[in-house]
């Protein structure tokens with residue numbers, strides 16, 4: 001009757017593997033959720049506005065630059081355009 005300890009070990013190993021998998025999964029998922037929730041990493045190439053909404057994206061740089069000139073002349077503040085790493089389009093942002 002040596003089979004009972006072996007199957008216990010198999011079950012124990014399976015349980016440990018399951019726990020490790022769940023921890024790995026939740027840390028990845030939780031990390032991504034925190035990254036999306038914080039706005040501290042917003043810099044010169046953000047995909048979202050200060051209110052957390054997705055910015056208008058332009059497929060071509062010329063379109064974004066035309067919009068930046070419009071906004072600059074309206075607000076009197078310098079605007080810049082940048083390629084977004086999130087949606088791969090061009091956004092208009094506040095310059096320095």
Ligand SMILES: [Zn+2]
Pocket residue numbers: 046047048055057084085086087088089091
């Ligand atoms: Zn974007």
